[in-house]
Amino acid sequence: MPSKPPEAVDDPHRSTPAPAAGEQFQGPELSLDPDDWYSFAASAHAALDDAIEFLRTARQRPVWQPVPQSVRAALNTSIPLQEQSLDEVYHEFKELILPYSTGNTHPRFFGWVHGAGSADGVVAEMLAAAMNANCGGRDHGAIYVERAVVDWCKQLFAMPDSASGLLVSGTSMANLIALAVARNARAEQSRANGLRDHPRQLVAYASSEIHQCVVKAMEILGLGAASLRRIATDGEFRIDLRALGERIAADRERGLEPFCVVGTAGTVNTGAVDDLEGLAALCAAEQLWFHVDGAFGALCVLSDALKAKVKGIERADSLAFDFHKWMHVPYDAGCILVRRGDLHRAAFSMRPPYLGAMPRGLAGAAEWPCDLGPELSRGFRALKVWFAIKRHGMRRFGELIAQNCSQARYLAELISHEPELELLAPVSLNIVCFRYRPPAGGDPALVGGALDLLNEELVQDLHESGVAAPSTTRLRGRLAIRVNITNHRSRRADFDLLVDAILSAGRRRAAPTTRAPGTSASA
């Protein structure tokens, strides 16, 4: 509770109000502040207790449950015009929203590459909301916190002092910024004149396993999806360096202008890591920008056991990665680092008079983050990253990353002992792709599309059961159950349970009786 009386708050600068300048400027003035701060504090503390309890009991809940039709209907109202008490609004939140979380706080959430969140992240976000900093620029504490976090990241990836960095919503945005810098570094007139005047078509390269956000970035930047050449991969889903070299040569021969190669540290499908050293050498030889999409895999540098896998990452011209994945900072928080800070600024810096810097005062500070990206309004996401790194220390994150990769190998071993389960890709880091297949003597029709469908249904069954939430993908034309482990709450026993649940669901689905009319197996 507030330690001071909640009534009038003295303002040391406040003098006696001047007489009103006219009748139209009289009468009471409103604010959004609580009338009664004690009552507000009581409600806020009750909500905090619930938030803590939500995290503490993560394991007790189903991983996921559908949002009932009644809840959807209750949320779908006309626009609220009148105020409600905080307790009323909070009650609705607790009934209609809190029970239907994504599930990624649960130890058996294995779908997509989501971090699991953390308790200290709740504290950091609460404090950031109170400070309400706009980190687009100017001279205030939040700017120095972001600078500290960026400097730590530069140290982590052996970037020089002259490198630049920016916290962003995630790797989608970080990749967009990196490709914009790479594009503008090549086509220097493009800021002013756009791409039409550039003499040749700019083309970039990545493996066929590249994340869709890189394709989207190419589209947004006006380069076009087709200008991202998707190069074949080897048996471990890593870019084929020879095929890459040949394609670059062929494109040059056709009069196109290669400008960038995107390597991936941890592909979304299988967790494969491209040969980053090989890519760095190729880019140096070909004078191409070397960008690394290291959304989750980049942080393997934190683990002695894993850092060899991402060797070469320290040679990237730009690097994108996330804090909300393997560092479990609450959504959202990612980072872009650019080796040549001058090129980064050249792509985004723009200061009209209303954003002019001054030698002193709030408009001071040498570098404003808005000079490094598309956003002028930017929340204080650096605080939760600062809290996470200070609270747990970088070593702990390295240990947890290694733990998740060990759990992936554990799961792969469990799978290898089950004849009804089939591994569909090598386990490189933390992602295990496999499928259920009926035992010998089972339904001979369960092959091809029918087997894909069975596995898809099985994953949906698992979600609806609340036991575990893997996702799916397609690998070499086959549907895979995809278990991604970016979860500090997962224990080996959770994978035992997952395998049991998948075998049960698979057997139920594969048995002819379950495919009677009225079940959703035919959906």
Place this chain on the structure above:
Amino acid sequence: MPSKPPEAVDDPHRSTPAPAAGEQFQGPELSLDPDDWYSFAASAHAALDDAIEFLRTARQRPVWQPVPQSVRAALNTSIPLQEQSLDEVYHEFKELILPYSTGNTHPRFFGWVHGAGSADGVVAEMLAAAMNANCGGRDHGAIYVERAVVDWCKQLFAMPDSASGLLVSGTSMANLIALAVARNARAEQSRANGLRDHPRQLVAYASSEIHQCVVKAMEILGLGAASLRRIATDGEFRIDLRALGERIAADRERGLEPFCVVGTAGTVNTGAVDDLEGLAALCAAEQLWFHVDGAFGALCVLSDALKAKVKGIERADSLAFDFHKWMHVPYDAGCILVRRGDLHRAAFSMRPPYLGAMPRGLAGAAEWPCDLGPELSRGFRALKVWFAIKRHGMRRFGELIAQNCSQARYLAELISHEPELELLAPVSLNIVCFRYRPPAGGDPALVGGALDLLNEELVQDLHESGVAAPSTTRLRGRLAIRVNITNHRSRRADFDLLVDAILSAGRRRAAPTTRAPGTSASA
């Protein structure tokens, strides 16, 4: 405090662990969860008390204070490797970060268009961090909350049901998305092939008062800054419709392809509102996309007294605005609405196999937000907007917006009574641009650049005094003190105090004695 014992938490699905599959998979497993939830809860509640106290006593602090060199040095450490207790980290936050806020929670923060934050926003952000939703897609509660908020906004701006919307970090990002949709709607092949293949140069139009983020969006999209024609304004800083029509005709004659006009509802310099009805009619006649940058001004629709100023906004093809400005939601939160939802999806929708939707389970839900923008990782910013709208009701925001505009007129009236102050632009909404000028008989050298410098110094003096924080801009070649009022805590008495402080500082600066060596007036 948690109501249940904080020890082991039962998992209804947890069975006896299977025997370990091999020796390498034994030993304890780590997590980021607190060892002692009671102790964590105690620290978190203490931090919440401080957060509440920070807001409750906003008026007691200086608006701004510089970050001391010692604090900058303390933040500038090598990367933390070892863990620290939450209390230790929190203590550092309280010493090094909290005192150095941007200042926009203070009633006399008038610099730039920043919202002032709110107490209920702190609760909402804390809860969002606990849920840790990734709102890129899938089927969970947060998705329906965002949909509700977007639907409310569609109702507010009379958009049809088929319109689409997305919460974003702010209007910078919203404008970028809008222009991408407009660009792709015109150049249908640009997603695949980029802009080089488009037969003619695409050009867009806005007034010379347009915000820099629209220029940046043109650059990012590969269209180029020069392809945004900046049209002259009238005496009230509104786009000159006749000049606009002439420029469009001239561009067409030159073989260029006009595709979009950006109108502004509330310019950053003076708060001017373009003639949106006139622009809508012109765009209809010319078959151009009509985008409105309504960062703060769009929400004038909430006030009966002000909504006539933005008439025509309901005819926009796309509309960008912020919640963190005049709705005081904690940073960051803005919105993009697009009348033709199909064109919005056509510009951004992309679903590779690992993001495939399913009929049931967590991968269900008809529309994923990632289909409407560049980001796949997206925090749950809809919750704080939902909380703000439910808690206060839309009417209250309309009243507060009208109150800020009334305060701007009040300040203008105070200025008009002071011969040493000169208004430099009409007061359209909530922004007052003026300057100090020495009284008759003062230093005759204080004109032109010297007078600009005096006013710039004066604003820095004000920041450093902690009394008030206006910003500056340039209007028709003259430096203006710019007072922007998006602040629910400001009172008329704060403007009396501001005028007194500016007069004192101006007189001190204008007096010949102050410009002795050693003062910063010559900086």
